[in-house]
Amino acid sequence: MARFYDLTVTDVQKTIRDAVVVTLEPGPEAAEAFAFKQGQYLTFRRDFDGEEVRRSYSICAGLDDGVLQVGIKQVEGGAFSSFANQELKVGDTLTAMPPMGSFTADLAPTAARNYLAFAGGSGITPVLSILKTVLAREPQANFTLVYANRGVNTIMFREEIEDLKNLYMGRLTVIHVLESDAQEIELFTGRVTEEKCAELFEHWIDVSGVDLAFICGPEPMMLGIARALEAHGLAKSQIKFELFASGQPGQAKRSTTAAKASKGAAKTQISITMDGATRMIEAEKDVSILEAALANALDAPFACKAGVCSTCRCKVIEGEAEMAANHALEDYEVSRGYILSCQAYPLTDTITVDYDQ
Amino acid sequence: MSEAMTTDQYLAQGGVLTSPANASPRYRAEVMKIMASFVDSEMAGAAGFADVINAAPGLRERIAAAKIVLEKTRHAEMVLDLMGEFGANTGRYATSHPWTARLDRDAAPDAARSAHDMRLSVFNYPLDGWTDAVTMNLVMGLAVGVQLAELGRVSYQPLAEAFATIAPVEANHVKLAAEGLTALAAAGKADTVKASLAYWQPRVAQVFGSEDPGRFEALSALGLRHRDSAAMKADWQTALDVTLADLGLG
Numbered sequence: 088m089a090r091f092y093d094l095t096v097t098d099v100q101k102t103i104r105d106a107v108v109v110t111l112e113p114g115p116e117a118a119e120a121f122a123f124k125q126g127q128y129l130t131f132r133r134d135f136d137g138e139e140v141r142r143s144y145s146i147c148a149g150l151d152d153g154v155l156q157v158g159i160k161q162v163e164g165g166a167f168s169s170f171a172n173q174e175l176k177v178g179d180t181l182t183a184m185p186p187m188g189s190f191t192a193d194l195a196p197t198a199a200r201n202y203l204a205f206a207g208g209s210g211i212t213p214v215l216s217i218l219k220t221v222l223a224r225e226p227q228a229n230f231t232l233v234y235a236n237r238g239v240n241t242i243m244f245r246e247e248i249e250d251l252k253n254l255y256m257g258r259l260t261v262i263h264v265l266e267s268d269a270q271e272i273e274l275f276t277g278r279v280t281e282e283k284c285a286e287l288f289e290h291w292i293d294v295s296g297v298d299l300a301f302i303c304g305p306e307p308m309m310l311g312i313a314r315a316l317e318a319h320g321l322a323k324s325q326i327k328f329e330l331f332a333s334g335q336p337g338q339a340k341r342s343t344t345a346a347k348a349s350k351g352a353a354k355t356q357i358s359i360t361m362d363g364a365t366r367m368i369e370a371e372k373d374v375s376i377l378e379a380a381l382a383n384a385l386d387a388p389f390a391c392k393a394g395v396c397s398t399c400r401c402k403v404i405e406g407e408a409e410m411a412a413n414h415a416l417e418d419y420e421v422s423r424g425y426i427l428s429c430q431a432y433p434l435t436d437t438i439t440v441d442y443d444q
Numbered sequence: 445m446s447e448a449m450t451t452d453q454y455l456a457q458g459g460v461l462t463s464p465a466n467a468s469p470r471y472r473a474e475v476m477k478i479m480a481s482f483v484d485s486e487m488a489g490a491a492g493f494a495d496v497i498n499a500a501p502g503l504r505e506r507i508a509a510a511k512i513v514l515e516k517t518r519h520a521e522m523v524l525d526l527m528g529e530f531g532a533n534t535g536r537y538a539t540s541h542p543w544t545a546r547l548d549r550d551a552a553p554d555a556a557r558s559a560h561d562m563r564l565s566v567f568n569y570p571l572d573g574w575t576d577a578v579t580m581n582l583v584m585g586l587a588v589g590v591q592l593a594e595l596g597r598v599s600y601q602p603l604a605e606a607f608a609t610i611a612p613v614e615a616n617h618v619k620l621a622a623e624g625l626t627a628l629a630a631a632g633k634a635d636t637v638k639a640s641l642a643y644w645q646p647r648v649a650q651v652f653g654s655e656d657p658g659r660f661e662a663l664s665a666l667g668l669r670h671r672d673s674a675a676m677k678a679d680w681q682t683a684l685d686v687t688l689a690d691l692g693l694g
Binding site: 128130142143187188189190305306307309310327329330332362389390392393396397398399400415420442443444 | 527531
């Protein structure tokens with residue numbers, strides 16, 4: 088199970104008005120755990136008003152930068168990103184899990200590979216990590232970046248990318264596509280859609296020579312670019328994705344748990360919501376909620392039935408249950424009302440659980 | 445840059461998810477089930493094969509069997525690590541099930557899963573000596589090939605990549621099995637092989653057992669299934685027929 092470590096904030100820099108680059112230093116005991124591959128992300132956790140929030144942010148540093156850095160763009164109403172942009176300062180401590188994610192590729196120092204990457208907005212963070220690493224560690228590699236933004240003033244790492252172009256003269260090509268600011272070349276204005284890609288591939292980018300493509304951005308952009316790349320002959324295995332979803336799930340509010348009801352009755356009425364449908368079943372209190380659901384032909388998810396894997400997780404909306412064992416859920420999940428249904432026995436005469444939350 | 449699009453719409457159009465943070469509860473549950481079924485099958489398969497190492501007739505065969513046990517266990521670890529990113533307790537998982545538990549040898553073929561874990565039903569049946577183990581490895585290995593071709597397309601990218609890494613190694617297990625069967629046939633054991641084939645074919649076929657079309661549709665919408673069981677079963681049967689004909693065992 089993933090573990091959290093404390094990281095010390097050693098630097099906070101604004102890159103644009105509403106985005107910061109945060110430099111972090113793990114303690115000596117965690118240094119090894121935080122060795123990362125270019126393109127990976129960190130998952131942070133922090134309490135806001137007694138409720139734990141977890142957020143993942145991509146590492147923007149290259150392997151040779153000698154630092155651990157993440158880029159955090161402020162999202163409207165986002166608790167963590169607002170905190171990072173407005174309050175975080177040098178000397179603070181953040182808590183994060185070691186680097187994860189497979190938006191990366193093994194390096195081939197002697198190969199002369201051609202890379203093509205697409206980044207939308209803050210989707211530049213992992214792409215920048217990959218770009219810097221590849222250009223430094225693969226001396227014969229070429230890199231083309233298509234970078235989509237709303238306007239000039241929302242381009243994260245704009246100057247740093249210009250510097251990299253000069254540093255790696257002739258090996259790094261950057262095409263800025265801006266949604267609302269007009270540019271000299273009309274093709275570079277608007278959204279990066281499947282059609283726009285097709286036009287780019289006609290005159291500006293030779294897809295046939297591309298060895299690996301990386302796409303990081305929101306859903307529609309990912310789909311459009313992937314379609315265009317495949318239509319131009321790239322295999323699925325040559326395309327790497329990192330989804331920066333518009334909304335991250337898991338912001339559910341704490342559920343209210345009813346006061347303990349009488350424990351007299353041996354049976355309980357369980358209301359189970361699954362796949363958007365709700366069913367009412369009756370079960371003995373000494374039968375786990377999962378077994379009760381399965382006995383009633385409900386297709387409840389489960390795997391280990393030993394409280395280890397967490398596949399059977401669901402949320403108690405009303406009523407109360409007790410878990411015989413819990414080796415998978417963390418305290419914050421339990422405090423929000425989540426249970427492992429394979430281990431959970433109803434305590435109340437009625438209980439409502441939801442597998443869809 | 446982004447017009448509104450829900451994750452479900454995105455998946456239905458062929459989008460891929462890249463981290464647990466992207467996954468809805470339903471998606472999480474289905475991906476966990478796929479992963480657990482794979483991990484448990486590899487663990488149970490490796491556990492069954494571990495006993496067979498001692499039944500191997502020669503040194504090369506011992507090495508082949510030990511290699512298969514090692515690699516299947518390693519594959520279980522790769523996928524279990526991904527389950528860990530979703531919150532599974534990877535440390536406890538390996539010891540939480542009786543991986544060597546089996547039914548009686550003469551139990552009838554049945555698609556029901558074991559009471560203990562999510563292994564495919566075929567791993568509920570015990571191996572009966574070296575020849576039987578090699579035969580099972582061939583018949584099931586071909587089914588694993590078909591399954592991995594399907595699973596390699598799942599919309600959870602880290603898992604699809606893990607399966608893509610695993611597939612060629614598992615394919616090599618089939619090659620080892622074919623070599624083993626060739627040697628056994630040459631040693632005059634063709635009849636024993638045929639008896640084992642008759643035993644394992646209907647049990648492996650259950651891997652592609654009947655499926656609820658509604659469920660297949662729901663999983664397809666999430667990008668977690670692409671081809672139905674009947675089509676996969678037909679692929680397996682063809683691959684088996686071709687392989688057995690090549691080996692002179694058809």
